[in-house]
Amino acid sequence: MxxxxxxxxxxxxxxxxxxxxxxxxxxxxxxDHPAPYLPDPDDPTGDGLLTEVSRVPTEAAAQVLRSRLTDAGIRATVGRADGGFRLLVFRADLADARVVVHEDGPRE
Known part of the structure; x- marks a missing residue:
């Protein structure tokens, strides 16, 4: 037993x-998996998941750039900054957003 x-x-x-x-x-x-990016919560300039792609002096210019990004399929938002406006995108879209923002406008 x-x-x-x-x-x-x-x-x-x-x-x-x-x-x-x-x-x-x-x-x-x-x-072997990298740790995810964690922004510093005590950083007063931190934008969470968003990254600044451009800074312009007027809100109209920021809205034009935002519409160009939206047309390219990139989500973006506009935020106020010292003496201007910031265009913010998600970190994964940053490289594509820089290309769209820095390309020339439509030619006529």
Missing amino acids: PDARLTMVLGAVLMLGIVLLALRWTFGTGR
Whole structure:
């Protein structure tokens, strides 16, 4: 009889180990994954998920640039800054937004 109990205990321990490994594999964090960018909450110039792509002196200029970005499929917003207006986009769209903002307007 002791062999049956020992087999049952070892089987339970083995199953528990398999379940723990499966959970670790499913929900664990790998060391090869880079940590996400976390902005400093104490930084007064921080914009959270948004990054400044351009700064212009007038609101009309900011709205023109924002509409160009919207036409290109890039989400953008306008914010006030010291003596001007800031055009803000998501960090993932920053490279594309710089291309759109710095290209010449339509030629006639």
